Amino acid sequence: MELKKARSLIGLLVLSSFISLFNVFPSNAASVLAAWLITSDGVLKLRTASKAKLEAYFQRGQGNTGDRIWIDFPGELIKPRKLKGNGPIDEIRLGKPFKGNTRLVIEFNKSVSLNPYKLKLVGTSENLWKLDFVGLNKVGIKSIGEGSLSRSSKNSYISNVRSKTLSNKLNSENLPNIPNGKYKIIVDPGHGGPDPGAKGLNGLIETDIVLEISRQVSRLLREKGINVKLTRYRDIDVDLQQRVSIANRSNADAFISIHANASRGNRRDISGIETFFYRGYKGRTLASNIQKQLLMISEGSPNRGVRQSNFFVIRHTNMPAALVEVGFITGRLDARLLSQTSYRKKIAFAISKGIINYLRQVY
Template sequence: MPKFFFNKLFSCLSLFLLLNSSIFPTKASSALAAWILNSNGVLELRTKSNSKLKAYFQKGGSVFGDRFWIDFPGELKTPRTIEGNGLIKEIRLGKPNKGKTRLVFEFTENNNLKPLNWRLVAIDKNRWKIKLFSLPKNSFQTIGEGLVSKSYNNPKANQKPINSRRGNYKFIQLPDIKRNKFYVVIDPGHGGPDLGAIGIGGLREADVVLDVSKRVKKLLSDKGVTVRLTRNNEIDLDLPPRVSIANRTDADIFVSIHANASRGKRRDINGLETFYYTGWRGRLLAKKIQKQILKVSPGSPDRGVRQGRYFVIKNTRMPAVLVEIGFLTGRLDARRLEKSIHRERIAYAITKGILEYLSRTE
């Protein structure tokens, strides 16, 4: 496990760190795939394999506070600013120049930082870690975007973006329905040793759909819907028990959430689709959900509402659909699905489709 130390002092107290030696072309997408600043002060990063990083620290002045930033090869497509908390004033992601991405952490005053002791550690070929603070756990609220660790249990990017309507998924207005009337079963596909599709950067279907499903459950519960997940964690669950959970509880609807992969892992294939088995109710539910997920995934092809003979929708006794929220092997869809903010948008969209359907049956 190699360790890299800050070892050069520049003007304005800037500190510089050069890591590895591979170089990406100027027009490449950003090498930064995901990041998370944990509540104990540890920053973790996931990048493209064997990336070259440059890290800096600059002492604050009268206009700005102390700043730490990392430059990555490849160009960021959506610059943004995220509100901080605790010792973090704000976090900025931008393009310092063409073909580069910069992740900046600006600190509040009286932070007692010790940058000369910082070490950026390469955990493996595409993951990094650096401890910025020596704080007890939960000293401030964790902030992050995307999936960093192998366990993929990272939180959503829970800070509201500043002056960024594109980052605010709550533009989706969820309809109200009669509370405590409906029972819904949400089925996160795969789980346990069955990882489902494996996408770009090792993105795993089982993890992505579980995260989205948990968000859908919370949103529906907030609207007064009783919700059951067929699995709450990474367990091995066969198909018949999933159906049994829905049938024996006499659920009003069943929604199975999945992510796609193309043969040969072609990166040019993207898109969203929703399947139902039979009946106008199943088709209506599928149409409602498909319409909403397309709204939050501009540019991703509409693969339509289609009939399918999947076990979990064929054998349930209530209206049932299987939603494919994008291709983990597709360049466009994978880049979105690895980000917490997009998974939140998808969860809102699925929830809105479900609520619109339920409102028709009141």
């Protein structure tokens, strides 16, 4: 089946001080914004429902404001919100400029100067769109977004092809090479036994998810010649001090504790990936490498960042340590993803790659 591409206008319409980038009227476009993602290489990606018109605009920065791009969607936003940007992106805002509409605004730093005549919103399938910020300095951009881009419509199969291609690469042969037998890693599956950890949607339990992911991380790292030890190999109770003792007796090069998150009040609108460290350049570098790889496979789960914290297991271990929260099992988006075996395999592969990249970078 041939994919139908949305039309975009090459000519630009000047509206007062605004430039309309596109006024798109495809037969199979979107009615509401379902998901959005700004990738680390400076591309805005959208997923929408069908049969709608998208209108996108550019406004040159003035005074204390930078250049901005916004896109209007039919269908009213329930909860307006602001998200802090990163790199050259100052802020992302989602609002309702008037009743019955949703507006996504990307505002850039004052130092950014875009050429609107090189910007084009393109429909890549009947419900997927992309806009490349041509000419933007991509340094410092970290992926940020909401929702999943992979949920495809009946005539859209681009995302399915990507997922299938990636799943064929989730093995140790596709991890970076590293000297055999040189490194030792401790992987700590959080909770266990009488302490199941967080309980989420669809019957998800934290202890089960993190033990499965941890076993897969252990297998992948061992296949690359890394000496790996788990703090628990099955669903048993291991207290925090015992986990720390296992790590400190091992003289390991790094300690990684794997968890799944839960929001207060079990709010279904909260999802996201975050990685914590306690101290030092190596701890931050370990956490940053893991977080970077997780965001590359996150399928729209928001970036909650690399953060410093004093969790017991990373505060008392003698080696560089990181604590990973792979998603909110109480969140509608993350719970759906983490319930999938294929996604948990992606998480394990990403954590493994982050660890190996850290070892290659630091040692």
